[in-house]
Amino acid sequence: MPSRQEYLDTCAEHGADVVRVTVSGHCCEKCAEWENRLLSISGATKGLPTVDEATAAGLFHPNCTHSLTEVDDYTREEVMRLDNLKFSDIVKECCEKR
Numbered sequence: 001m002p003s004r005q006e007y008l009d010t011c012a013e014h015g016a017d018v019v020r021v022t023v024s025g026h027c028c029e030k031c032a033e034w035e036n037r038l039l040s041i042s043g044a045t046k047g048l049p050t051v052d053e054a055t056a057a058g059l060f061h062p063n064c065t066h067s068l069t070e071v072d073d074y075t076r077e078e079v080m081r082l083d084n085l086k087f088s089d090i091v092k093e094c095c096e097k098r
């Protein structure tokens with residue numbers, strides 16, 4: 001199984017920038033708010049927190065069982081439309097913690 005960074009590199013190589021946090025059966029408090037969220041790999045997609053921001057906010061802590069999976073454009077637009085407000089809240093929160 002490739003590492004998370006290798007997977008992100010592969011996505012970036014074929015021009016994908018948006019990934020989704022998988023839902024894990026063993027979720028911890030820190031990760032719960034990130035489940036099913038979209039993240040931008042490079043920060044190029046406006047309105048989404050980046051993978052780095054999510055990591056800084058507690059996602060992918062040691063022994064974390066979550067991973068990232070690429071999403072297609074349609075899914076991305078649907079989720080962003082429905083969850084736009086929540087995304088802004090998350091970005092705000094992780095900026096405040098720094």
Ligand SMILES: [Zn+2]
Pocket residue numbers: 024026027028031059060061063064065066
């Ligand atoms: Zn986790």
